Amino acid sequence: MDLLVPLVADGGGATPGGGPVRTAVTIALVLVGLFFLGVGAVGLLRLPDVYNRMHATSKATTLGAASVFLAGFVHFGPQGAGLVSLVGILFLFLTAPTGAHMISRAAQRMGVDFWGDVTWPGGEGVDDPTREGADQTER
Numbered sequence: 001m002d003l004l005v006p007l008v009a010d011g012g013g014a015t016p017g018g019g020p021v022r023t024a025v026t027i028a029l030v031l032v033g034l035f036f037l038g039v040g041a042v043g044l045l046r047l048p049d050v051y052n053r054m055h056a057t058s059k060a061t062t063l064g065a066a067s068v069f070l071a072g073f074v075h076f077g078p079q080g081a082g083l084v085s086l087v088g089i090l091f092l093f094l095t096a097p098t099g100a101h102m103i104s105r106a107a108q109r110m111g112v113d114f115w116g117d118v119t120w121p122g123g124e125g126v127d128d129p130t131r132e133g134a135d136q137t138e139r
Contacts, residue, residue, distance in 0.1 A: 022074060025082055029071035036064030049115040050107045058100035 013116070043056025071087035 013030050026071045026075045029067050029074060031070065033064045035069030036067060038061045038064075040064060050112055051104060054100050054103050060139075062092060062096040106118060 037060070040057050040060035043060060044053050047053045047056055068088050069085040069088045072088075073082045076082035076085065
């Protein structure tokens, strides 16, 4: 315990955050992130079908997790863990939309219907394998 007190007293690196403004911004970003993560979790539990649930989890939780990562960058700075936070944001923004798209395409191909009277858009050039007599492209 005696080793930790001098580090905190003279700012020797035991607390990476620096100053009240940085701490306030970090706390604000974490709270915003927790809000969006909570909204995404509620959407996952309350929304009626896979498409609505996928939308809630991909949009809200991406914003929430990105906000928490950004709080890590503000808290730790541009080296070390802060850089890992920025890479996490980049990875999240690349993979979350791709995963959501794959989930919705898989649900469409399995024939999962929308909730209510919503339908897939029709027309020329729309790939809808749930239509009767739809051509299956050979690979």
